[in-house]
Amino acid sequence: MSSEVEYLKNYDAARYTAPLVTVDSVxxxxxxxxxxxxLVKRANQPQRDRWGLPGGFIDVTRDASTRETALxxxxxxxxxxxxxxxxxxxxxxxxxxxxxxxLTVAWYALIAWADCAPHxxxxxxxxxxxxxxxxxxxxxxxxxxxxxxxxxRLRQKTMYSLIPVFxxxxxxxxxxxxxxxxxxLGQPIQRKSLIRRFEASGMxxxxxxxxxxxxxxxxxxxxxADVDFHLFSRNLLAN
Amino acid sequence: MSSEVEYLKNYDAARYTAPLVTVDSVxxxxxxxxxxxxLVKRANQPQRDRWGLPGGFIDVTRDASTRETALxxxxxxxxxxxxxxxxxxxxxxxxxxxxxxxLTVAWYALIAWADCAPHxxxxxxxxxxxxxxxxxxxxxxxxxxxxxxxxxRLRQKTMYSLIPVFxxxxxxxxxxxxxxxxxxLGQPIQRKSLIRRFEASGMxxxxxxxxxxxxxxxxxxxxxADVDFHLFSRNLLAN
DNA sequence: GCAATAGTGTCTTTAAGACACTATCAT
DNA sequence: ATGATAGTGTCTTAAAGACACTATTGC
Numbered sequence: 001m002s003s004e005v006e007y008l009k010n011y012d013a014a015r016y017t018a019p020l021v022t023v024d025s026v027x028x029x030x031x032x033x034x035x036x037x038x039l040v041k042r043a044n045q046p047q048r049d050r051w052g053l054p055g056g057f058i059d060v061t062r063d064a065s066t067r068e069t070a071l072x073x074x075x076x077x078x079x080x081x082x083x084x085x086x087x088x089x090x091x092x093x094x095x096x097x098x099x100x101x102x103l104t105v106a107w108y109a110l111i112a113w114a115d116c117a118p119h120x121x122x123x124x125x126x127x128x129x130x131x132x133x134x135x136x137x138x139x140x141x142x143x144x145x146x147x148x149x150x151x152x153r154l155r156q157k158t159m160y161s162l163i164p165v166f167x168x169x170x171x172x173x174x175x176x177x178x179x180x181x182x183x184x185l186g187q188p189i190q191r192k193s194l195i196r197r198f199e200a201s202g203m204x205x206x207x208x209x210x211x212x213x214x215x216x217x218x219x220x221x222x223x224x225a226d227v228d229f230h231l232f233s234r235n236l237l238a239n
Numbered sequence: 240m241s242s243e244v245e246y247l248k249n250y251d252a253a254r255y256t257a258p259l260v261t262v263d264s265v266x267x268x269x270x271x272x273x274x275x276x277x278l279v280k281r282a283n284q285p286q287r288d289r290w291g292l293p294g295g296f297i298d299v300t301r302d303a304s305t306r307e308t309a310l311x312x313x314x315x316x317x318x319x320x321x322x323x324x325x326x327x328x329x330x331x332x333x334x335x336x337x338x339x340x341x342l343t344v345a346w347y348a349l350i351a352w353a354d355c356a357p358h359x360x361x362x363x364x365x366x367x368x369x370x371x372x373x374x375x376x377x378x379x380x381x382x383x384x385x386x387x388x389x390x391x392r393l394r395q396k397t398m399y400s401l402i403p404v405f406x407x408x409x410x411x412x413x414x415x416x417x418x419x420x421x422x423x424l425g426q427p428i429q430r431k432s433l434i435r436r437f438e439a440s441g442m443x444x445x446x447x448x449x450x451x452x453x454x455x456x457x458x459x460x461x462x463x464a465d466v467d468f469h470l471f472s473r474n475l476l477a478n
Numbered sequence: 479g480c481a482a483t484a485g486t487g488t489c490t491t492t493a494a495g496a497c498a499c500t501a502t503c504a505t
Numbered sequence: 506a507t508g509a510t511a512g513t514g515t516c517t518t519a520a521a522g523a524c525a526c527t528a529t530t531g532c
Contacts, residue, residue: 017299018257021342058331060256060340066331089326090344092297092305101299103260103344105329159472175484193521195485200520215483216529233398233477234520238492414511432494434512439493454510455502473493477519 019092020102023069024055024143026150027082027109029116029128030167035183036128037147040077042140043125046098052140053147054078054126055104070107078126080116082109084166088150096142108150110166158184159235162201165223171207173218174198189236201230258331259341262308263294263382265389266321266348268355268367269406274422275367276386279316281379282364285337291379292386293317293365294343309346317365319355321348323405327389335381347389349405397423398474401440404462410446412457413437428475440469 027038039051054077055070063069067085074080085107092103129137131151134144157163164180165172178194198204205224210217266277278290293316294309302308306324313319324346331342368376370390373383396402403419404411417433437443444463449456 018260019297019299021257021260058258058340058342060258060333064332066329066342087328090305090329092344093303094299101297103297103305105331105342173484190522190524191484192486192523196520210484212530213483215481215531216485218484232520233474234493235472236521238472238521412511429495429497430511431496431513435493449511451503452510454504454508455512457511471493473520475494477494 017101020097020099022055022057022102022104023066023073023107024053024104024146025070025074025085025107025109026053026088026147027074027078027080027111028150028154028167029111029113030180030183031113031128033179033183034130034132035151036130037134037150038078039127039129039137039139041125047140050140051127051129051137053106053143066105067107070105070109074109078116080111082111082166083115084110084163088146088153091142091146104146106146106150108153110154110163112167112169114169155185159237160232161230162197162203165203171209171220171222173211173213173220175213175218185237187237193236197232200232203227203230256340259336259338261294261296261341261343262305262312262346263292263343263385264309264313264324264346264348265292265327265386266313266317266319266350267389267393267406268350268352269419269422270352270367272418272422273369273371274390275369276373276389277317278366278368278376278378278382280364286379289379290366290368290376292345292382305344306346309344309348313348317355319350321350321405322354323349323402327385327392330381330385343385345385345389347392349393349402351406351408353408394424398476399471400469401436401442404442410448410459410461412450412452412459414452414457424476426476432475436471439471442466442469 029036029038038054040054042048042050042052054073056073058066058069059072063072067087070085071081074082086109088106088108090103090105092101094101096102096104131147134147139147154163158181162177164184165177167180167184168176174195177198178189178191181194182188203223204221207220207222209220211220268275268277277293279293281287281289281291293312295312297305297308298311302311306326309324310320313321325348327345327347329342329344331340333340335341335343370386373386378386393402397420401416403423404416406419406423407415413434416437417428417430420433421427442462443460446459446461448459450459451457
């Protein structure tokens with residue numbers, strides 16, 4: 001074993017041509033009945049002043065994993081920690097970044113608009129873009145493709161889980177979840193089907209309160225603590 | 240824009256402390272009615288002589304993506320190109336490799352035993368390990384956890400697709416697919432349900448031939464060319 | 479009372495589970 | 506002919522789709 005010790009003593013990572021590694025996040029939220037993603041204006045070269053995903057380099061002295069890098073960057077750039085954060089995929093190749101061969105670990109995240117609006121509204125270098133308007137914006141690198149992949153994953157997951165709750169405030173009504181689901185999927189779903197799933201999931205409890213939403217008051221619910229995220233064995237809208 | 244050109248001219252990737260980046264693959268096959276993964280004996284430090292996943296460093300001069308790195312390493316170490324290869328996840332952190340903060344892009348792959356047996360049987364530094372015996376082997380780094388994650392993904396995907404076909408030879412019978420599915424899931428499934436899915440998928444065509452498997456001859460099938468991989472909207476064994 | 483949204487009841491539909499039945503082959 | 510595996514028919518079941526119905530609230 002001393003040969004391994006010897007080896008490690010002489011090991012110098014910089015000898016090898018390594019790819020550039022970054023971590024980027026696609027943060028979704030709902031606002032004004034539209035699904036939006038967070039873009040930040042790039043402060044540095046390359047592609048300075050273009051809009052891109054919040055992300056950056058791993059800080060090997062502070063981050064225990066790329067999840068922590070993603071969370072740290074979201075905190076720095078948007079002042080938020082999302083209620084849902086999951087790895088999406090990696091994107092790599094020699095062309096996607098002008099500095100050379102690069103690899104980005106992409107995450108996607110959901111947050112309630114109310115949980116981050118104050119910070120983001122106050123700064124000029126971060127903005128929420130409705131996904132439907134993304135085609136009009138020239139985004140940095142291949143970030144457009146990353147957002148599309150995240151959107152696809154989000155829609156898939158919406159069909160077999162209640163992931164849209166993570167776009168809602170801590171307490172919410174079943175109607176809000178229904179609306180969120182329809183906005184994400186971009187098409188109507190049966191109210192009854194959603195409520196059946198809501199009950200079957202065992203993930204929620206009533207707060208005991210109700211709020212008026214214009215007509216009859218609706219009950220408020222919250223996620224139970226320490227209940228694991230339910231995945232259904234069928235998709236909604238089975239095509 | 241000349242400032243970006245200027246920036247890139249002076250850019251030196253080696254200035255930043257970057258993580259060590261590798262690409263590893265979990266290659267599955269079926270042999271003797273058991274699900275196996277390919278492990279290779281590590282030729283170099285660290286952890287020389289331990290068994291680990293086939294993988295290695297990205298060659299930025301040759302690989303157009305980490306997918307190509309994965310394929311190249313599988314060719315070098317096992318002499319095969321798998322019929323299915325999909326990104327699993329990334330694994331990262333300061334502790335998983337003694338050389339320092341590391342990140343591996345993990346892929347999982349399927350191949351028919353017959354398509355790779357000749358090469359692997361002939362070398363002493365690669366072997367198929369039944370997944371049930373993995374606990375008895377001290378694998379390198381966190382490769383045990385990576386295999387478990389790949390196994391979980393494979394089982395999930397088996398419940399909503401016909402992915403086990405990629406463990407079968409080019410032509411195969413419905414019974415072989417049935418057996419493969421049961422072996423991967425580790426539990427019996429309804430023959431009829433599988434055949435219904437087989438037809439509904441539209442992915443296969445008869446070769447016109449039959450083979451004797453002991454009793455009545457069974458029809459041989461192959462995957463149609465250029466038909467996309469069918470995903471079902473429900474799981475088998477919906478728990 | 480009326481309009482609007484919250485919430486329920488229940489019939490239909492889809493695809494899986496269960497399992498029995500028939501068909502074909504080697505011996 | 507028999508036993509074994511291939512292949513089909515069909516009833517049951519689980520959960521979604523469809524949609525109508527009742528309940529509650531503000532005005």
